[in-house]
Amino acid sequence: MKNRFFLTRLRVRYLCHLLFFMVMAFEVTAQTTxxxxxxxxxxxxxxxxxxxxxxxxxxxxxxxxxxxxxxxxxxxxxxxxxxxxxxxxxxxxxxxxxxxxxxxxxxxxxxLEEVKVVVAYGTQKKESLVSSITTINPKELKGPTSNLTTMLAGRLSGVVAYQRSGEPGSDNAQFFIRE
Missing domain, CATH: 2.60.40.1120 (Carboxypeptidase-like, regulatory domain)
Structure with a gap:
């Protein structure tokens, strides 16, 4: 009886060890990178x-x-x-x-021939553009003046803005566009 109990205990211990090693082997193979x-x-x-x-x-x-x-x-x-x-x-x-x-x-x-450039009103092929394109964010146009033309002055590359008079009511700026 004592021998039988010892053999059963030995088998259970053997199975537990075997199960433990199988689980560890599975984890090791699953974690390899x-x-x-x-x-x-x-x-x-x-x-x-x-x-x-x-x-x-x-x-x-x-x-x-x-x-x-x-x-x-x-x-x-x-x-x-x-x-x-x-x-x-x-x-x-x-x-x-x-x-x-x-x-x-x-x-x-x-x-490379299919490169497209996004412009304000859609997209164009890069090869069809023959000039520079400059954009401005409308949030940048808020300022102390009520005239939009004076707010554009100095904010666009290739555009020169000037104001001929400081007389009230004639404060529109004129623009020259560099070619």
Whole structure:
């Protein structure tokens, strides 16, 4: 009877230890992170700062520094990294267990032609703009004077405003626009 009780106790202890080690092994494998680093360059070998590096299908990602170097931490070493940068073709590279992935991004000639500039009344292609555009916030036009033309003076680049008279009622400023 005493032997039987001892064997049952030993089995329970053995099962508890086995269960404990299985749980710890699962936690250790679930918490492993893989750090992937690399350098992103252009076709001439120069570093590309500001390149977006993301894991495809997730929000995990980062940006290259001024030397074109990136570091990204992943929960596992699988998946595909997506490299994108303005004026360059997007590139997708499978990780396949590698710790260092260096990338050379190719220029995309067509993407630069499609750059649009937002103007007050909509958007225009950058190539169709032949002059400078200056904006002013309406909150900046509040001041001690009741005349809008005097409030614009000195607030717009390329515009020279002058007032010919200080006579009451004739305080409108005149403008010269630099070409």
């Amino acid at each position: 893989v750090t992937i680093t690399g350098k992103v360059t252009d076709v001439k070998g120069g570093p590309l700062p500001g390149v977006s590096v993301t894991l495809k299908g997730s929000t995990t990602g980062g940006v290259t520094n001024s030397e074109g170097v990136y570091t990204i931490k992943l929960t596992n070493g699988t998946g595909t990294l997506v490299f994108s940068f303005v004026g360059h073709k997007k590139q997708e590279i499978a990780i396949a267990g590698r710790k260092t992935i260096n990338v050379e991004l190719q220029e995309d000639e067509n993407s």
